[in-house]
Amino acid sequence: MPKSNILTTGQEDAFEKACRDAGLRLTHQRLEIYRQLATSTDHPSAETLHQRLRRDNPTLSLDTVYRTLAVFAHHGIINKVETVESQSRFEAKRMRHHHLICSRCKEIIDFQWHHIDEAPLPEETRTWGRIDNKNVVIYGVCNKCLEAKKAS
The missing domain is CATH 3.30.1490.190 (Ferric-uptake regulator, C-terminal dimerisarion domain)
Known part of the structure; x- marks a missing residue:
């Protein structure tokens, strides 16, 4: 289940540093996707994250969520949880x-x-x-x- 999507200052600073270290621009969409994932306790799929994020960001596309998660996982900012199901699940827990x-x-x-x-x-x-x-x-x-x- 998701918690409040408020990061601590330390979490947000660590995320911003991880983006800088990876050479990624820190955009509003990237920050919102990370916030939602980092405050979720249920290892959500891209589709689940998209549904949650669309409440406050109705123009956010599912493709953007997929691409952002792939970039974050590639740079080690988040983890892709290995499962046998076809739908990938994600976490920000370090x-x-x-x-x-x-x-x-x-x-x-x-x-x-x-x-x-x-x-x-x-x-x-x-x-x-x-x-x-x-x-x-x-x-x-x-x-x-x-x-x-x-x-x-």
């Missing part, structure tokens, strides 16, 4: 974490797993090349969906 994904309702929950983050990779991966990211995604069925199935 803290190291992993994801639980319900295969029924598609809810995504963040969790930390320090043992995995600190564990060395298996020997056979060491000669593969450069590893840029180590990420765990766990799929299952959440308790809400399990309870709903019991009730039906």
